[in-house]
Amino acid sequence: MRVCNLSSGSDGNLTYIECGETKVLIDDGLSLKETTKRLCLLGVSPVEINAVLVTHEHTDHIKGIDNLCSKYNIPVYVHKDGLISLKSKITKNIKIIPFDDFDFEIGNLGVQSFAIPHDVERCSGYNLYENNKKISILTDLGHTTTEIVNNLAGSTLVYLEANHDVNLLMNNPKYPYSLKKRILGNFGHLSNESSAKVIYQLLQNGTKQIVLSHLSKENNSPNTAYEQVVNYLQNRGVEEGVHIKIDVATTNPGAIFKL
Ligand SMILES: [Zn+2]
Ligand SMILES: [Zn+2]
Incomplete structure (x- = not known):
């Protein structure tokens, strides 16, 4: 398995996953030109992509789908409950495949949503999944539940949202109160501190590598997110680089992980 985040955050999300001959994207929130350029860094042409799995229909996750998927005839997979919302944002003739709550496969890749x-x-x-290897991606979530954390058990690599520092957000004069409320709410985005709490739990369940993802440009920075998470873990006897490895996804292509 080869995995690489090619862009993360509200400017556009794009993650590449390769599993033998199977090549899949999670979301595509970049322009066709930028998506093509970034895939090229991995030695991959868009023509090789077998599917795009969509998380949800916010623009930063689907902006590139119309052009990419119509040009290269790539099917888009979305949960059936998000089908109507996704269709309302798609203008070109592309193949959309809804899935339900059952696991499914795309080539060599096992998918559970x-x-x-x-x-x-x-x-x-x-x-x-590829055989017994498991990785997870979860961004754009207001809070976590025991069920969500349990779903991640055994995932060696987890891309997890660390959207904002609560103080930076609360004191940001550019953000109206309603927006702050939305981001901090149960259906908004995960803060650095909430992310750290999840990571501490994941540690007990076999996770070796975390990539902090979907950072706010305004209310966070790679250093802030990294330091807050690492400090939280350190205070509980967990050393970054020893017990777990923490990376940060940015708007630029990130590390390539081979599992
Ligand atoms: Zn988003
Ligand atoms: Zn969103």
Whole structure:
């Protein structure tokens, strides 16, 4: 399995997952030109992509889908509860395949989706499998539940939202109160501190690598997110680089993980 986040955050999300001959994207919130350029860094042409799995229909996750999927005839997979919302945002003739709550396969890749709390009809977190290898992606969620954390058990690599520092957000003069309320709410975005709490739990369940994802440009920075999470763990006897590895996804292509 080869995995690489090619862009993360409100400017556009794009993650590449390769499983033998099977090549899949999670979301595509970049332009066709930028998506093509970034895939090229991995030695991959868009023509090789077998599917795009959509988390939800917010623009930063689907902006590139129309052009990419119509040009290369790539099917788009979305949970059935998010189908109507996604269709309302798609203008080109592309193939959309709805899935339900059952696991399914795309080529060599096993796919399990689960609902995460965000301000849309359906936002999907994903567990992706190749034989006994498991990785997870979950961004755009207002809070976590025991069920969500349990879903991630055994995932060696987890892309997890660390959207904002609560103080930076609360004191940001550019954000109206209603927006702050939305982001901090149960269906908004996960703070650095909430993310750290989840990571501490994941540690007990076999996770070796975390990539902090979907950082706010305004209310966070890679250093802030990293330091807050690492400090939280350190205070509980967990050393970054020893017990767990923490990376940060940015708007630029990130590390390539081979599992
Ligand atoms: Zn988003
Ligand atoms: Zn969203």
